[in-house]
Amino acid sequence: MMSIHNVQANPIWKDFTDLSTIYAHRGKPTLVHAAPRPVSGTRRLSIQCEVKFRPCIDIHKGKVKQIVGSTLQDSKEGVSSLITNYESDKSAAEYAKMYKEDELTGGHVIMLGADPLSKAAAIEALHEFPGGLQVGGGINSTNAMSYIDEGASHVIVTSYVFNDGQVDFERLKELANTVGKQRLVLDLSCRKKGDRYAVVTDRWQKFSDVYLDQEVLHFLATYADEFLVHGVDVEGKKLGIDEELVALLGRLSPIPVTYAGGVTDMDDLERIKIAGTGRVDVTIGSALDIFGGNLSYKDVVSWHFQQQALPLWHNLV
Numbered sequence: 001m002m003s004i005h006n007v008q009a010n011p012i013w014k015d016f017t018d019l020s021t022i023y024a025h026r027g028k029p030t031l032v033h034a035a036p037r038p039v040s041g042t043r044r045l046s047i048q049c050e051v052k053f054r055p056c057i058d059i060h061k062g063k064v065k066q067i068v069g070s071t072l073q074d075s076k077e078g079v080s081s082l083i084t085n086y087e088s089d090k091s092a093a094e095y096a097k098m099y100k101e102d103e104l105t106g107g108h109v110i111m112l113g114a115d116p117l118s119k120a121a122a123i124e125a126l127h128e129f130p131g132g133l134q135v136g137g138g139i140n141s142t143n144a145m146s147y148i149d150e151g152a153s154h155v156i157v158t159s160y161v162f163n164d165g166q167v168d169f170e171r172l173k174e175l176a177n178t179v180g181k182q183r184l185v186l187d188l189s190c191r192k193k194g195d196r197y198a199v200v201t202d203r204w205q206k207f208s209d210v211y212l213d214q215e216v217l218h219f220l221a222t223y224a225d226e227f228l229v230h231g232v233d234v235e236g237k238k239l240g241i242d243e244e245l246v247a248l249l250g251r252l253s254p255i256p257v258t259y260a261g262g263v264t265d266m267d268d269l270e271r272i273k274i275a276g277t278g279r280v281d282v283t284i285g286s287a288l289d290i291f292g293g294n295l296s297y298k299d300v301v302s303w304h305f306q307q308q309a310l311p312l313w314h315n316l317v
Helices: 004-009 092-101 116-128 144-149 169-179 214-220 243-252 266-275 297-306
Strands: 035-039 042-049 056-060 063-067 084-087 107-111 133-136 154-157 184-187 190-193 196-201 206-211 226-230 257-260 280-283 310-315
Touching (some): 107 116, 116 144, 190 206, 214 243, 243 257, 266 280
Parallel strands (some): 107 133
Antiparallel strands (some): 063 084
């Protein structure tokens, strides 16, 4: 197993340091032209970008729920500490149908457990919106293609590609070869450790030795189409976003990346857009009224469609 610290010595290492490329989140990545323009005597850079709202469907024991992810443990460890923010009367397929009708692609179906009821509910959602949803939870090289065949656009993986605190490159390469880079999303959910963000695995209970920085993100991008990053310290707690993490992702990720964690109101969406320089998508769970929260789902969808081709201004250094 190769250490992440030796990635530059790996023959497949590629340099993706040109951050002037903004990746469109539908279809193939496209360049968005950025042109300098004087504003009040200061040269600024206008970047056309499209931030997306990515909907979610979290499934636990066959039911759509919103759970504080850091409290979710393996069944053998007991469930007494589990904190559930919301349990829906609607099925996963009903949520998938709503997202399809609202033309929201790239959403996440996450199985918070390997039980048959959760798997069945996830597959029903994929059938309802074929090609429109990604799926994660217990994904490995053996079962990944079965979810693609059921209608998933991508599979999302995290713990499977980590072992003893490091990236298991053999598993990662095998998975990428099995489903194709264009169908693989790496979940790099993280927690603050010191002054850096460490990837956490095994239901966010274990710190890895992998930290989110330019070297790591650019190397892992050679295997994946997108990243999904939960700010675990704020996820499910409606405490506000981790703005520092969003800024890091917007600055360093060379491929599309979605942030989750702490969104409470519409202002948080604007904070993500600005902190992420228009390059970080957002998913929202417990705060939405469709999951028992106070934030209007309809307002978020309206905001989503208003983002296309909106300019953001950045000082040129």
